[in-house]
Structure formats: structure tokens, C-alpha cells
Amino acid sequence: MPERKPRKDAARNREAVLAAADALFARGGSPDDVTMADVAAAAGVGKGTLFRAFGDxxxxxxxxxxxxxxxxxxxxxxxxxxxxxxxxxxxxxxxxxxxxxxxxxxxxxxxxxxxxxxxxxxxxxxxxxxxxxxxxxxxxxxxxxxxxxxxxxxxxxxxxxxxxxxxxxxxxxxxxxxxxxxxxxxxxxxxxxxxxxxxxxxx
Amino acid sequence: MPERKPRKDAARNREAVLAAADALFARGGSPDDVTMADVAAAAGVGKGTLFRAFGDxxxxxxxxxxxxxxxxxxxxxxxxxxxxxxxxxxxxxxxxxxxxxxxxxxxxxxxxxxxxxxxxxxxxxxxxxxxxxxxxxxxxxxxxxxxxxxxxxxxxxxxxxxxxxxxxxxxxxxxxxxxxxxxxxxxxxxxxxxxxxxxxxxx
DNA sequence: TTACAAAGCGGACCATGGGTCCGTATCGTC
DNA sequence: GACGATACGGACCCATGGTCCGCTTTGTAA
Known part of the structure; x- marks a missing residue:
């Protein structure tokens, strides 16, 4: 099961989410003021995409x-x-x-x-x-x-x-x-x- | 503000809630499997009572x-x-x-x-x-x-x-x-x- | 004992946030 | 160009903390 490589839009979105989340958490404030919806929105993707990429x-x-x-x-x-x-x-x-x-x-x-x-x-x-x-x-x-x-x-x-x-x-x-x-x-x-x-x- | 004493039903309920919560948390399992509603139910009181007594x-x-x-x-x-x-x-x-x-x-x-x-x-x-x-x-x-x-x-x-x-x-x-x-x-x-x-x- | 306000009750109700679903769009291969 | 696989996205679901308010109990004073 050599995990076949992801499609390129998937890869791009994954990066976008990571970057967005990084930025959001970096901004001061309590960590759980950052909701999953926030991250998705900031990354410009839907929640489904986010959860598919990272599970939870x-x-x-x-x-x-x-x-x-x-x-x-x-x-x-x-x-x-x-x-x-x-x-x-x-x-x-x-x-x-x-x-x-x-x-x-x-x-x-x-x-x-x-x-x-x-x-x-x-x-x-x-x-x-x-x-x-x-x-x-x-x-x-x-x-x-x-x-x-x-x-x-x-x-x-x-x-x-x-x-x-x-x-x-x-x-x-x-x-x-x-x-x-x-x-x-x-x-x-x-x-x-x-x-x-x-x-x-x-x- | 010499905090006037609570009514006796309030006091009784407070004790009931503490006892119930104590028992529930003592039971194995993750602490957040115990919901506030659970505690209220186990204590035989309404959620309102619980929250009035303890805030949150x-x-x-x-x-x-x-x-x-x-x-x-x-x-x-x-x-x-x-x-x-x-x-x-x-x-x-x-x-x-x-x-x-x-x-x-x-x-x-x-x-x-x-x-x-x-x-x-x-x-x-x-x-x-x-x-x-x-x-x-x-x-x-x-x-x-x-x-x-x-x-x-x-x-x-x-x-x-x-x-x-x-x-x-x-x-x-x-x-x-x-x-x-x-x-x-x-x-x-x-x-x-x-x-x-x-x-x-x-x- | 009755009357009556203050204190308290309880559970329907609300808001929020994590997580799911599925019709639609995109990718990549033939 | 066509077609199956993969991924998208946001409407939707649901659990849970917390609130609201009409009803009940308590304590007191007549």
C-alpha cells in the first residue's frame, strides 16, 4: 500500500489550510477562538475539504x-x-x-x-x-x-x-x-x- | 454584603448536585463523558438549578x-x-x-x-x-x-x-x-x- | 392559617462548533 | 473527448454548555 499520491488540487488545498491555520494561531488570542470553520474560510476551502485532509x-x-x-x-x-x-x-x-x-x-x-x-x-x-x-x-x-x-x-x-x-x-x-x-x-x-x-x- | 443564607431547598439541591457529580466522576471513563445534563439528571434537579448554583x-x-x-x-x-x-x-x-x-x-x-x-x-x-x-x-x-x-x-x-x-x-x-x-x-x-x-x- | 413576595425550580429553548453527506466539479488517463 | 476516480464545499446534523421564564416552594408577617 504505497499510498498513491494525492491529486494536485488536494495537495494545494492541504498547503493552503496549513498556511491559514498557522497564520490564525499565530494571531494572539486563545487557541480555541480559532474554529475549524475559521480555518476553512481563511484557507478559501470548504469544511469538508479541511476534514477530509486532516480527519479532525x-x-x-x-x-x-x-x-x-x-x-x-x-x-x-x-x-x-x-x-x-x-x-x-x-x-x-x-x-x-x-x-x-x-x-x-x-x-x-x-x-x-x-x-x-x-x-x-x-x-x-x-x-x-x-x-x-x-x-x-x-x-x-x-x-x-x-x-x-x-x-x-x-x-x-x-x-x-x-x-x-x-x-x-x-x-x-x-x-x-x-x-x-x-x-x-x-x-x-x-x-x-x-x-x-x-x-x-x-x- | 453579608450574603444572606440560602433557602433550605437550595442548600439541599446544592448538596445533591455535589454528591451526584462526585459519584459520576468517580465512575471510570473520560471526565468529559460526564455532561452537565447527566449531573443534573443524577441529582434529580433541572439544569437551571445546577447552573444557578455553580455558574458553569x-x-x-x-x-x-x-x-x-x-x-x-x-x-x-x-x-x-x-x-x-x-x-x-x-x-x-x-x-x-x-x-x-x-x-x-x-x-x-x-x-x-x-x-x-x-x-x-x-x-x-x-x-x-x-x-x-x-x-x-x-x-x-x-x-x-x-x-x-x-x-x-x-x-x-x-x-x-x-x-x-x-x-x-x-x-x-x-x-x-x-x-x-x-x-x-x-x-x-x-x-x-x-x-x-x-x-x-x-x- | 392565610396571604404574598422573594427565592428557587426545571426543562424547553438557544447558540456554537465539531463533524458528516452527497450532488457537483475537477483531475488525469486512455 | 470521454469517462471513472478523486476531491470539493457548504448545507446539514447533533451534542453540549448555557439561558429564560412561567410555575412552585419557602419564609414571614398579619
Whole structure:
């Protein structure tokens, strides 16, 4: 089932919808002020088209999110340090968390929309499992840390979209300050496992 | 405005609604399978009554939650150690987090319903601010910890209802194991501060 | 006990937004 | 150019939160 390619009008419409949705979510305001009808109208297509292309609202959000996430995913899977695979765990963990945080800062409304409008728990989502699995694996390589799975959950929880939104905007902490605080927190969690010298808290 | 007391049928109905909602949410299944109409029907009252008493859905959830939370709040505000005020911060922080975790374990569906069906972000909720403020104040008394506010957020994030639900059930980690993991994580966060000066890159 | 206003009741009703359906238009192939 | 497959689009459906208002209950005061 090598999924035969879509017709070209279908492809065009798909792109139009993604672009429109992107623009709408970018505009400030609560994510669920953006209705599916709004998106369809902004894209210049009918609701039927929208739903056929993405299945349902979470599907659209997911598609958007994945698209935005792609570069980061690539950087993590096959990029240079400190994100890429060739990085010592002690540096890679904070780098990963910082990257996630920055991503959520850069895509606040979208991340928010996805987490709150998701099909049930965000923890079911494929992309969460991906990040959690990765982080867990890296944590596992750091000696002196037990419960990598839980630690990964707990660290990722500190980057949840609604928390980030609460802290960062509007009129909240500046970006760099938030990054520093997360880095500090991460360092504390990692430091306690390793007995020896300071892990050079800088990423 | 010394809010004159409600009529007794109103009081009775309010209780009936709370009891019914409690029972309905306790029954397994997704929290939003429980509609307001369901609650009204189960309580044997009309929808109008329900909405007059609680304003809206989040209002009902909040009322239920607060009621359940009351004993814990009391234990924290004026109970004996390790929850009460007379406890050294190093012991009180883990005790508080453990209490929150246990509470969410004991009231999973309800906590879930509240967090996901809340009016926007859970971080706006009065009860969150309460816990955060308290935890932050206690953390502040521990030397060597910077960014108490962020630390409090991050620690509380590890007890979020959907994460707890994801980990604990169904067929998940047993209660004691989860508690142990959270305790361990908390200890790691606290331990790292007491060793030396602040390693942070930003103050 | 009766009278009567204020408080409360309840369920028909409304608005909104996600999701479906199907007659019509477009595509792409022969 | 013709014809089947694919896609379009917006009218339509329906669940659910929330409102409205004529009727009932309660509490009080004569």
C-alpha cells in the first residue's frame, strides 16, 4: 500500500489550510477562538475539504505541529552537538530541554492549542512519546540517576505549553531568563547524581 | 454584603448536585463523558438549578475540588508535621509534594476533569496559586536554592493530573512506586542546592 | 392559617462548533 | 473527448454548555 499520491488540487488545498491555520494561531488570542470553520474560510476551502485532509481538529493541530517540529527533530537525530547524537549525555540533556523550551516559546499558541485540544491526554501523543523516549535514553547513560523514565517525564513537565505560556507571556519573564531558570533546574537534577566536580553549568 | 443564607431547598439541591457529580466522576471513563445534563439528571434537579448554583461547568468542578481539598488544606495550614507549619523546610517540601500526589491519586478523574476542562490555563486557578505560593515560600527558606518560583512550578508540574493518570493507571505504576519516584526526584532537586554556591548562569 | 413576595425550580429553548453527506466539479488517463 | 476516480464545499446534523421564564416552594408577617 504505497499510498498513491494525492491529486494536485488536494495537495494545494492541504498547503493552503496549513498556511491559514498557522497564520490564525499565530494571531494572539486563545487557541480555541480559532474554529475549524475559521480555518476553512481563511484557507478559501470548504469544511469538508479541511476534514477530509486532516480527519479532525487534533489531526490538523498535529500536522501543523509536526511540520514545525521537523527541523528540530532533524537536528536532534542527525545534527551536530550539542543536540545531535554525538554529544555526551551530561550536555545533551540540558540542550534537549532548552531546545524544547525554545520551540514552545516560538510556537506558543500552537503548542497550547495542541496540548489543550488534544485527544485526551497529551501523554498519548506520538510526539510526546518520541521526546520522552529520547530523553529517557540519554538520561539512562548518566551514572547515578535512577528512574530515568520518571525523571524524563518530570523534566519535560517543566516545559509544558501552558506553564511556558503562564510564565513567558504576556508581560512575563523574558525568554533568556526562563531559559536560564530551566537550565539551572536541569543542572540541579543532574548534578545530584554525580558526585564529582561541578558539571560546568553552561549549555 | 453579608450574603444572606440560602433557602433550605437550595442548600439541599446544592448538596445533591455535589454528591451526584462526585459519584459520576468517580465512575471510570473520560471526565468529559460526564455532561452537565447527566449531573443534573443524577441529582434529580433541572439544569437551571445546577447552573444557578455553580455558574458553569468549571464552577462545579472547582466547588467539588475545593470540597475534597479542604482536609488537606487544613492539615497544611494548621496541622502537625510533616505537613503543618512547624516543619523544617527540607522535610516539608517533600511532604507537601507527596500530599499533592496522593491527593491526585485519590481523586484522579476529578483532578483530570478540572485541569482539562478548566477555564483556560490551570495556572490561573486559585487553588494552583495557593499551592504554588506556599511551596515557593517554603523553598525560599532552603539555603542554596535560587529561583524558588520556577522551582515550585517545576516540582508541581511533576504532579500534574494528566501525568499522574498516565503513569498510575490503568495498569500502570503502583501507588507506592510513584510516590517513591517523586520523592527521589524531589530529593535530587533539593540536595543539589545545599552543597555549594549557586552554579547558575543567571540570577 | 392565610396571604404574598422573594427565592428557587426545571426543562424547553438557544447558540456554537465539531463533524458528516452527497450532488457537483475537477483531475488525469486512455 | 470521454469517462471513472478523486476531491470539493457548504448545507446539514447533533451534542453540549448555557439561558429564560412561567410555575412552585419557602419564609414571614398579619
Amino acid at each position: 481538529r487534533p489531526g490538523l493541530l498535529r500536522a501543523l505541529y509536526e511540520a514545525r517540529l521537523e527541523p528540530l527533530r532533524e537536528a536532534v537525530e542527525s545534527g551536530p552537538p550539542p543536540l545531535g547524537p554525538g554529544t555526551p549525555p551530561e550536555q545533551r540533556v540540558p540542550a534537549l530541554l532548552d531546545a524544547v523550551l525554545c520551540f514552545k516559546l516560538d510556537n506558543r499558541r500552537l503548542a497550547l492549542a495542541l496540548e489543550e485540544s488534544g485527544t485526551g491526554s497529551p501523554y498519548q501523543a506520538e510526539h510526546y512519546r518520541h521526546w520522552h523516549g529520547l530523553l529517557r535514553a540519554v538520561l539512562e547513560q548518566i551514572p547515578g540517576l535512577s528512574d530515568s523514565a520518571f525523571t524524563a517525564h518530570a523534566l519535560l513537565a517543566a516545559t509544558r505549553a501552558d506553564l511556558v505560556e503562564h510564565l513567558a507571556g504576556p508581560e512575563g519573564l523574558p525568554r533568556e531568563r526562563l531559559r536560564a531558570q530551566l537550565a539551572d533546574f536541569t543542572a540541579r537534577v543532574l548534578a545530584s547524581g554525580t558526585r564529582k566536580g561541578p558539571p560546568s553549568a553552561e549549555g | 461547568r468549571p464552577g462545579l468542578l472547582r466547588a467539588l475540588y475545593e470540597a475534597r481539598l479542604e482536609p488537606l488544606r487544613e492539615a497544611v495550614e494548621s496541622g502537625p508535621p510533616p505537613l503543618g507549619p512547624g516543619t523544617p523546610p527540607e522535610q516539608r517540601v517533600p511532604a507537601l509534594l507527596d500530599a499533592v500526589l496522593c491527593f491526585k491519586l485519590d481523586n484522579r478523574r476529578l483532578a483530570l476533569a478540572l485541569e482539562e476542562s478548566g477555564t483556560g490555563s490551570p495556572y490561573q486557578a486559585e487553588h494552583y496559586r495557593h499551592w504554588h505560593g506556599l511551596l515557593r515560600a517554603v523553598l525560599e527558606q532552603i539555603p542554596g536554592l535560587s529561583d524558588s518560583a520556577f522551582t515550585a512550578h517545576a516540582l508541581l508540574a511533576a504532579t500534574r493530573a494528566d501525568l499522574v493518570e498516565h503513569l498510575a493507571g490503568p495498569e500502570g505504576l503502583p501507588r507506592e512506586r510513584l510516590r517513591a519516584q517523586l520523592a527521589d526526584f524531589t530529593a535530587r532537586v533539593l540536595a543539589s542546592g545545599t552543597r555549594k554556591g549557586p552554579p547558575s548562569a543567571e540570577g
